[in-house]
Amino acid sequence: MSTDTDRIEDALRNIQIAKRVRLLFSIVVLVLFAWFFTNALSEVGFSIGEIVEYWPEFTDALGDFFPPGTLFGVIPFVDVSQYWAFIQERNLLLQFQDGNPVLGAVFVTFAMGFAGTVLGIPGALILGVLGSERVTPYPFNFIFRGTMSVIRAIPALVWALIYIPLGGVSPFTATLAIGTDTMGNLGRLFTDALEEVEDGPIEAIESTGANSPQKVVFGMLSQVFTPFIAWTMYILEINVRIGVTMGLIGGGGLGQVLQTQRGLFRYTNMMATILVIFMLVVSVEFVSQRVRSYIRGNEEGTSLLKLIVEFPQRMARSIWE
């Protein structure tokens, strides 16, 4: 009887010790975390004082971003006509001169994303397929994987800077950069898709007496056809967003308009441009997601509302990705 009680008390003591150790560990982690965070803040020069000091200026700018006006002459609302005037003036969308369409900046941006994606696909296919361990035997596949890693380690914006001697500061250079970026990113996604291929169908194709290239194409690639299309559409979305940011360094299109207007402190015009960017990116995503859900067999695609709500986050991501 007494030994039982002893054992229970022992167990209790052990649990308490374990708990204290855990608590101590948590505190150490928390202190370390706080230390890193404060250091990070001081490193970037974060200051509440600055925010307070410049707050009036920011609210002034907000007034420019959203010029006050009225809707139907009564309801207070943003003065949309000022946006529209700028969109027309700089031809952000589409204009007609003597009945001929003149494509606006939005088409330049889309063209960069689209052409860049298409240019990158062959390279992505080659690198992606050869990078898979199931196609190229183990140490050698890392030649291709490594190539893709190097490409991905350099952001698209930096690729554009690298290509400037080749094509100048132009949409052409931006397209080359997007194409290069696509080779790395899409290729990596292809490799990953290939890793998840099932062995069975490959073996079945092998059992028919097929040769190795036939095994790769019919046994493996035919299994990942749908994911490949889906990933390509996904990369197209990202590339259109990158196309916007390319403009910020002078790559043309909507991004460049945005950059120019920022330099002129014309915040109303900036917001008009942002609205067009918003429209472009959401349209591309909407179409892409419909296509993806269609080829995946009519799964429910993301709703338009969700696309709009999550827009700022994705836009931000495309700058550093």
Place this chain on the structure above:
Amino acid sequence: MSTIEVTNLSKSYGDVTALDDVSFTIPDGEFVVVLGQSGAGKSTLLRCLNGITRPTSGSITIDDANVMGPRNDVAMIFQQHYILGQMSAYSNALTGALGRTSFLGSLLGMYDGDDKQEALRALETVGLLDEANQRAGKMSGGQQQRVGIARALVQNPNLLLADEPVASLDPASAETVMRYIRDAADERDLTTIASLHQVNIAREFGERFIGMKDGQIVFDGYREDFNVDVIDRIYGDIETEAIREEQTDEPPENNAAATSGARSHEY
């Protein structure tokens, strides 16, 4: 249409012996059913016959030619059918002709005209001609397995192997699929080796039976010798009580006919 000779075949994976000194001869055109528990070595035996798996020792000859690797004239039907869900039933059947088509030709879909006809004939054999253009991934389990049979038939095999072809199907689909396999084998006079789990299906379709246990052959004989004692020897004393009772009540032939009545439910 071929004679298979297996001599002292052994296969081990590390310490595990999957096949232990297996020998048998199968003459032309026989329909052989291999029975045994999971892990008895059925799959390994079939994979060795197909050439996907290399045996540790012993030899397999098909019409006096040694099996060195996968060949176009030895066709295999897999338990999980392993067809390509993204492609149509027709394209799947055509992959059976890959072994006699050049890489570029197969890539561009430039198969021989005869092969295309062959693919459609095979789909007709398994009752899927009207579904030829359907995406295989959208078909039912039974239909997918039949596409797998069609692919095997397009290989124009001399030897048809089926590795538990109906193990993942419901009883009704299992009957249908087995019937298609046997009809195809009869029609083309194919030597067929099928491994099966279900004793009742084996009894219905088999001509000759090979029973395996722990990688060894514990029974090799024809219909008349395949009785409950043999089943006990293969599987141990499980599951056979009901069959033993049935057998004392009525002859097994009637029993088999009763089971096949379930077939009409599927399509």
